[in-house]
Amino acid sequence: MSESKQITIAGAGLVGSLLSIYLSKRGHQVSIYERRPDARKNLLDGGRSINLALSDRGLQALAKVGLEERVLKEMAIPMYRRVMHDRAGNLSYQPYGKEGQAINSVSRAGLNMLMMDEAEKHGVQIHFSHAASEIDLDSAAAVFKNEEGQSKEVKGDFLFGADGAFSAVRSVMQKTDRFSYSQEYIEHGYKELEIPAGPNGEFLLEKNALHIWPRGSYMLIALPNPDASFTCTLFFPMDGDPSFASLDTTAKARAFFEKEFGDALNLMPNFDKDWEENPDSSLVIIRCYPWTRKGKVALIGDASHAIVPFYGQGMNAGFEDCFVLDRLMDEYGDDWSGLFEAYEKERKPDGDAIADLAMRNFVEMRDLTGDADFLLQKKIEGRFSEKYPDKWTPLYSLVTFSPEVRYSEALALGKRQDALMAEIMALPNIHQFWDSEEVEQKMLALAERL
Ligand SMILES: Cc1cc2nc3c(=O)[nH]c(=O)nc-3n(C[C@H](O)[C@H](O)[C@H](O)COP(=O)(O)OP(=O)(O)OC[C@H]3O[C@@H](n4cnc5c(N)ncnc54)[C@H](O)[C@@H]3O)c2cc1C
Numbered sequence: 001m002s003e004s005k006q007i008t009i010a011g012a013g014l015v016g017s018l019l020s021i022y023l024s025k026r027g028h029q030v031s032i033y034e035r036r037p038d039a040r041k042n043l044l045d046g047g048r049s050i051n052l053a054l055s056d057r058g059l060q061a062l063a064k065v066g067l068e069e070r071v072l073k074e075m076a077i078p079m080y081r082r083v084m085h086d087r088a089g090n091l092s093y094q095p096y097g098k099e100g101q102a103i104n105s106v107s108r109a110g111l112n113m114l115m116m117d118e119a120e121k122h123g124v125q126i127h128f129s130h131a132a133s134e135i136d137l138d139s140a141a142a143v144f145k146n147e148e149g150q151s152k153e154v155k156g157d158f159l160f161g162a163d164g165a166f167s168a169v170r171s172v173m174q175k176t177d178r179f180s181y182s183q184e185y186i187e188h189g190y191k192e193l194e195i196p197a198g199p200n201g202e203f204l205l206e207k208n209a210l211h212i213w214p215r216g217s218y219m220l221i222a223l224p225n226p227d228a229s230f231t232c233t234l235f236f237p238m239d240g241d242p243s244f245a246s247l248d249t250t251a252k253a254r255a256f257f258e259k260e261f262g263d264a265l266n267l268m269p270n271f272d273k274d275w276e277e278n279p280d281s282s283l284v285i286i287r288c289y290p291w292t293r294k295g296k297v298a299l300i301g302d303a304s305h306a307i308v309p310f311y312g313q314g315m316n317a318g319f320e321d322c323f324v325l326d327r328l329m330d331e332y333g334d335d336w337s338g339l340f341e342a343y344e345k346e347r348k349p350d351g352d353a354i355a356d357l358a359m360r361n362f363v364e365m366r367d368l369t370g371d372a373d374f375l376l377q378k379k380i381e382g383r384f385s386e387k388y389p390d391k392w393t394p395l396y397s398l399v400t401f402s403p404e405v406r407y408s409e410a411l412a413l414g415k416r417q418d419a420l421m422a423e424i425m426a427l428p429n430i431h432q433f434w435d436s437e438e439v440e441q442k443m444l445a446l447a448e449r450l
Contacts, residue, residue, distance in 0.1 A: 002333045004028055006156035008142060010132040010169050011035075014108070015301030015318035016162030017115035021065045022326050024122035031154065032124060033144040035131035035163070040113050049225045050192065053079070053103045053210070053312030054111070057403045061319035064326065067118060075110045077224045078102035083209040089263035094378060096210075097397050098386065103210070103312060105223040127152075132168040135159065137176065140296040142169075158336060159297045162318075165286055167303035173293055181288045186308060186359075188218070189238045189282045193274045195267040197228030204267050205230060212365060213261050218242070219366035220261050232264065235283075235310075235366065244280040283308050285355055291344040295337030298344075300325070305351030310362035311399060313407075317354050320403070321347055353407040357399055357414075372431070377421055380434050384443045391447040392417070413450065420446040 004027045009016045012034035020030045054076065062068040080102045082094045096103055116126060130144035130152065140159040143151050161169025174181050198204045203224060205211055211230070213220040218237065222230040237243040247253040250272050257265040265271060286306035292298040301318030325343050332339035364374070378394070385392040395414035398405050405413075424430065424442060433439060 002026070002329070005158060005336075007031070007158050007160065008033065008140065008154050008156040009160045009162050010142065010144075010167075011161070011163035011301075011303070012112075012116060012119075012126050012128075013162060013164055013301070014112055014115070014315050015322065016160070017112060017119050018061065018065070018319055019160060019162055019300060019322045019325075020119040020124040020126075021067075021115065021122055022322050024119065024124050025065060026326075026329065030119075030124045031156070032119070032126045033130040033132060033142070033154065034126060034128050036128065038116075038126075038128045039109055040116065049227070049229065049231055050108045051105045051223045051225055051231050052108050052111075052315055053223065054106045055103045055312065055316055055400045057313070057323075057400075058316035058319040059104075060403045061323040064323060065118075067115070071106065071111060071114065072104065075114070075226065076104035076106050077226065078104055078208055079210045079223070081209050083206055083211045085211060085213045085261075085263055087215075087260065087262070092375070094375065095382070097401050101397075101401055102208070103400060105210075105225070107225065132161075132163060135169055135172040135297070137172060137293045137297050157296075161297065161299045161303045162301050163303055165284060165302045165306035167299060169297065170288060170299055170303050173290075173297070173299070174288070176293070179288065179290065182286070184285045186283050186285065187237050187239075188235050188362075189244060189280050190309075191234045191236070191244070191275070191280050192278050193220075193232040193234060193268060194270060195222060195230040195232055195264065196269065201228055203228045203230075213264060214366050215260055216367055220264060221365075222264070232268075235362070238280065238282070250275050285359070287352060287355065289344070289348055291348065292340035295340050298340050304347075305355060307351075307355040307358045308362060309358070310365055311354065311358040313354050313358060313399065317351065317407070320350075350407040353411040354399075357395075357407065357411055373425060376431060376434055377425055380424060380439065380443070381417075381421065383435065384440065384447075387440075388444070388447070391444070392450075416450055420449065 007023050007028050007030045009020055009032040012032045016032055020032055024030045059068050062071055081096055084092045129147050132142050133145045134143040141155040142159055143153050145151050161167045163169055173179050195204055207224050211222040218235055220232055220234050222232040224230055239245045242256060247256055253275050254271060284306055285308060291304045300321045302314060307314050324347060328339050328342050381394045385394055393402060395417060398410035398413060
């Protein structure tokens with residue numbers, strides 16, 4: 001057992017809470033300072049349920065602190081497949097993985113609260129309504145201000161910035177020499193809408209699925225909640241036509257939905273209110289390096305790698321940061337400088353890879369899930385990998401269901417697979433004989449080149 005340390009974490013979001021459990025289980029004294037009030041006492045987001053897809057990387061990290069089963073049992077709704085809705089309301093289907101494999105819809109607030117409860121059980125002190133304002137990177141000391149403007153200086157051995165995409169800890173690191181930083185707002189933003197439960201408390205769309213209305217340059221998605229409602233998210237350009245800017249009245253938005261998402265709109269009795277009250281939110285990609293400073297301060301989760309949400313991996317990647325850090329702690333013992341260096345070196349390529357993968361998946365989801373060639377390609381890959389699991393794992397499965405494969409490895413392999421699949425899809429009449437012996441033999445030959 002390594003020496004017990006005083007550790008300060010800025011941010012009790014998804015990643016900060018999980019990190020605190022990992023650290024306290026190792027015998028460290030952990031204090032978290034969180035800018036917002038305690039969500040367990042104050043219903044945030046006006047009571048709206050906002051959900052996230054939790055998959056194998058996140059589950060692996062929860063399992064290591066004994067929380068996987070509880071989360072799956074108490075709050076997760078497995079989603080086994082994508083259900084695509086076309087403009088006429090016709091449905092098509094695409095399984096996420098092999099039989100029985102699923103991603104899980106969980107409540108963001110519910111999961112966060114469960115982890116905060118668990119953290120406190122392990123002795124973690126969470127100080128709410130305290131925002132990091134000043135940070136001394138050399139000594140890992142920080143000043144946190146409460147809502148009344150009172151300051152509290154906290155001095156520990158180490159400081160983690162788990163304070164999200166607009167991290168205050170990172171903003172201090174940004175002012176140091178040789179700190180690289182980039183921030184990119186993508187053209188699209190998002191707005192949340194709701195499909196409530198039916199009159200008898202029933203789900204009005206297939207429950208165990210992630211629903212997508214792919215429409216080329218934009219899309220609507222819906223994930224199920226335990227109360228039988230669905231949280232829908234419209235990913236849509238911020239400017240141009242159509243865009244949030246061009247749909248500048250509720251009547252225009254409603255008319256647009258009637259044309260584009262008619263079957264969804266029919267299930268949204270509160271559309272007008274949701275459209276008016278729920279914000280148009282931006283989406284940002286943040287990359288930076290280094291993630292640590294002088295063996296005293298480290299960034300984790302969105303503070304070090306904020307990505308767009310289209311692979312459903314932001315939280316999963318942050319949870320994986322905790323998992324990897326914990327594994328490295330076994331190796332490095334009391335050598336925190338070595339630990340932090342190894343952590344950032346290992347995780348940075350994976351943070352970059354999942355950022356790229358997430359943008360690629362946006363194109364796939366909004367554009368291609370309604371495309372016959374794309375669906376056929378996925379069918380051929382799915383069939384082949386089921387028959388020859390050692391020879392081919394589809395990229396989606398590598399990212400989502402294969403935590404033993406790093407994101408950076410998955411991205412590299414995915415690129416090689418794409419090149420090979422382009423050869424298969426270029427075969428004449430592939431739509432007619434995709435399941436023939438000839439295609440299988442060709443796939444076998446190509447798979448040798450992977
Ligand atoms: C629309 C959308 C959908 C998403 N869907 C998915 C999904 O399906 N699956 C998935 O894996 N990921 C998803 N994500 C990504 C996921 O939300 C993030 O990756 C995840 O929340 C990161 O957790 P975090 O703890 O690093 O940051 P956050 O969740 O942002 O938490 C940071 C915490 O720090 C606090 N804080 C901020 N500043 C300070 C300060 N100065 N001092 C103290 N505290 C501070 C904040 O109040 C917050 O509690 C989605 C993101 C978006 C925007």
